[in-house]
Amino acid sequence: MSCLDSQEIAQIENLQQQAVSLLLYQSVLKNPVCEAFLELLQSLSENNGSRLECIRAYSNWFRKIANTNISWQEYLISQIIRDDNPFSRQIQQIELTNIPTALIKAAKHDLQILQSLYKFSGEQISQWVQKAAQLEESPVVWSIQTQAKNPIYEKLRNLKNWADAIEALAAQYHNFGTGLFAESIAFEWRDGQLSAIAHPDPVQLTELVGYEFQRHSLIKNTEFLLAGYPSLHVLLYGSRGTGKSSLVKALLNQYSQHYLRLIEVPKSDLKDLPLIVGKLRNLPQKFIIFVDDLSFEEDDDIFKALKVVLEGNLTARPPNVVVYATSNRRHLIREFFNDRPRPKDSDEVHNWDTVQEKLSFSDRFGLTLTFEPADQNTYLNIVRHLAKQAGINLNLEDLDAQALKWATRHNGRSGRTARQFVDFLRADLATSQTE
Numbered sequence: 001m002s003c004l005d006s007q008e009i010a011q012i013e014n015l016q017q018q019a020v021s022l023l024l025y026q027s028v029l030k031n032p033v034c035e036a037f038l039e040l041l042q043s044l045s046e047n048n049g050s051r052l053e054c055i056r057a058y059s060n061w062f063r064k065i066a067n068t069n070i071s072w073q074e075y076l077i078s079q080i081i082r083d084d085n086p087f088s089r090q091i092q093q094i095e096l097t098n099i100p101t102a103l104i105k106a107a108k109h110d111l112q113i114l115q116s117l118y119k120f121s122g123e124q125i126s127q128w129v130q131k132a133a134q135l136e137e138s139p140v141v142w143s144i145q146t147q148a149k150n151p152i153y154e155k156l157r158n159l160k161n162w163a164d165a166i167e168a169l170a171a172q173y174h175n176f177g178t179g180l181f182a183e184s185i186a187f188e189w190r191d192g193q194l195s196a197i198a199h200p201d202p203v204q205l206t207e208l209v210g211y212e213f214q215r216h217s218l219i220k221n222t223e224f225l226l227a228g229y230p231s232l233h234v235l236l237y238g239s240r241g242t243g244k245s246s247l248v249k250a251l252l253n254q255y256s257q258h259y260l261r262l263i264e265v266p267k268s269d270l271k272d273l274p275l276i277v278g279k280l281r282n283l284p285q286k287f288i289i290f291v292d293d294l295s296f297e298e299d300d301d302i303f304k305a306l307k308v309v310l311e312g313n314l315t316a317r318p319p320n321v322v323v324y325a326t327s328n329r330r331h332l333i334r335e336f337f338n339d340r341p342r343p344k345d346s347d348e349v350h351n352w353d354t355v356q357e358k359l360s361f362s363d364r365f366g367l368t369l370t371f372e373p374a375d376q377n378t379y380l381n382i383v384r385h386l387a388k389q390a391g392i393n394l395n396l397e398d399l400d401a402q403a404l405k406w407a408t409r410h411n412g413r414s415g416r417t418a419r420q421f422v423d424f425l426r427a428d429l430a431t432s433q434t435e
Contacts, residue, residue, distance in 0.1 A: 003131045004044065012045045012128070015120070018113040023106040024085040025114060033068060033075055036061035037117075040125070044132050051133040058129045058139055065142050072125075072142065076118050077153050080111075081172055084179040092177060093282050096170045108163035115162040176259070177284045185256040188264045189276055197264075205250045208243055209385040210378045210415065214369040215247060218324075221367060222251050225286050225322055226258050233310050233323040233364075235294075238371025241414030244326040245292050252288070259285045267294065273305045273323075281318040291325040310364040325365070379403070379413035386422040392429065 004012075019029060019038060029038060036057070043057040068075050087107040090099055122141040130138035152165075152172050159165055176182050184196035208215065218234060225231035236244040252262045263280075265273065270291065280287050291306075309323060374382070383403040387394070394402075406421040407413045 003134055004128065008128065008131075009045060012041055015116060016041050016045060018116055022110050022113055024087050024103075025080065025083055025107075025110040027085065028076070028079045028083050028114065031079065033061070033064045034079070036064045037072075040129075044128050054129060054133045055135075055139075058125070058133075061125075062140070062142055069144065071144050072120075072122055073118050073157075074153060076114065077156055080114060080156075081150065081152055081169070081176075082178055082182045088173040088178045091170045091173045092284050096167060099170075104166060107169075108166055111162035111165065111169075115156075118156075118162075175284060181261055181283065181285050185252060185260070186262050186264070188266075189269055189272060190266065191269070192272065194263070194276075194279075200252065200262075201246075201249045202253060203246050203250045205247075205254050207386065207389060208247060208250060208415070209382050210374065211243065211247075211371055214371060217367065217369055218247060218251065221322075222255060222260070222288070225288075225320070226255060226260060228319065230319070231322050232366030234325070235365035235368045236324065236326045236371065237368060238328070239373040239414065240328055241411065241416030242371035242374065243415040244371055246415070248288065248290055248324050248326070260288065261285045262288045262290050264290045264292065267291070271305045273309045277309055277318060277321055280321050283320065285320065287321045289321060289323045291323065294325040294327045307364065323365075374413045374415065376404070376413060379407060379418060382415050382418040383421060386418055387425070390422055390426045392422065392426055394425075 040057040043054045126138045126141045186197040186200035
C-alpha cells in the first residue's frame, strides 16, 4: 500500500484532473517529458499500485527531463511559449483587443492550470516517490541552474497568477511566432514536410571576403525584407566555389535575431513552392526560401511552380517571403541547338517563343548577382583573410606560395579552395607543433 496520505493523494488527483481539463494548451503536455510526468502522477495516485511501477515511472521521467538539460519548470515554460494553438495563432495576426473574449478566457484558464503543474518542483516529486515506493532515501532530484534569456521566463517565475501574463505572452507570440519557427532558424522541406536543421552552417559574414558589391546588394535586399519594405527575389549566378551559398547562409546567422528564417528546398520538391509560401503567409518571421544549384532540364516542368512564386498569380505575394537561388548557369534551362527555330521542319508553330521563355526565365528574378571566377589577387586576399582569422602566423610570401601551389594541385582559384587550403594548413601546423 502507498504511504502517501489522503491529502497528498487528493493533491495528485487534482493535478491529473486539471491536466485533462486544458482547453487550448493540450499539446503542451503531449511530448515525451510531460507524458512521462503524467504517467508518474498516475502511478503515485494508485493506492494499490506497485512500488516498482512507481520507481520505474520516476526513472523514466528523470531520464527524459535530463535529456533536455533544463529544469522541469523551465521546460514547461518553453513548451508554453512555443505552443501552436488557436490563441497563439490568432494573436500573431491581430491585436489582443480584437481576440474573441472566450478565447482569452480559455487561455487564462489554461495558464492557471499549467501554473499548478509548474509549482511542483523536482524535490516535491522525489519526496512523493520516496513515500509511495517506501524507499529509505528519496530518489536523486533533477535540479539544474539555467539562465533563460527570454524575459517571459522571468515574468512567469515571479507572477502569482499566470492569467496576468496574458499580455506579455501575446506579445511573445506576436513577435516571435510559435512552433518550429520559434525553436530554430534553419529548415528543410522534403517529401511534403518541414523539419528543423539541428546544426545550421555557422559561417559568418566576417569570414567572407571579395565580391563586395554582390554582398552589399544582397545584404541591402535582405534588410528591406526585414524592415517590411518590398524586396526582390535574387539569383546568385557564377562559378563554383565563389561563395554564393555561403553568403546566403551567413545572412541567416547575421539576422536570425531579427526574425529571419531560412528554408532550403531541393530541386525535386520545387513543385511544392506555392504550398510552402502559402504556409508562411501572415507569420511574424521573415523567410528566405533557398534553392541551391538551380537548373532545369529541357522537359522539366518543375520550373513552372517556381515561375508562379516569382511572378505571382491571382494571389498576392506575401511580403515576408523571398526566393534566393544559386546557379552555375546564367540561363537556368538547358538550351540545345535543336531548340533553335527551324521554320521548315519544326513541329511547333511558335518554337522561338518557347526558346525565349526558357532563356528569359532567369530574368524573372528581380536581382541577378554575378560571381566571376576569382583571379589570383582575389584568391590570395581570401586566403590571407581566412589565415588571419584562423591565427596562422606565416610570413606573407610563404603563405601566398603555398596557397598558389594548393590551387594548382586541387580545384583552382576560388573561395572554396581558399577555405580548404586554410583548414588543411591550420591542422597541419597544429599537428606538427605537437610532435
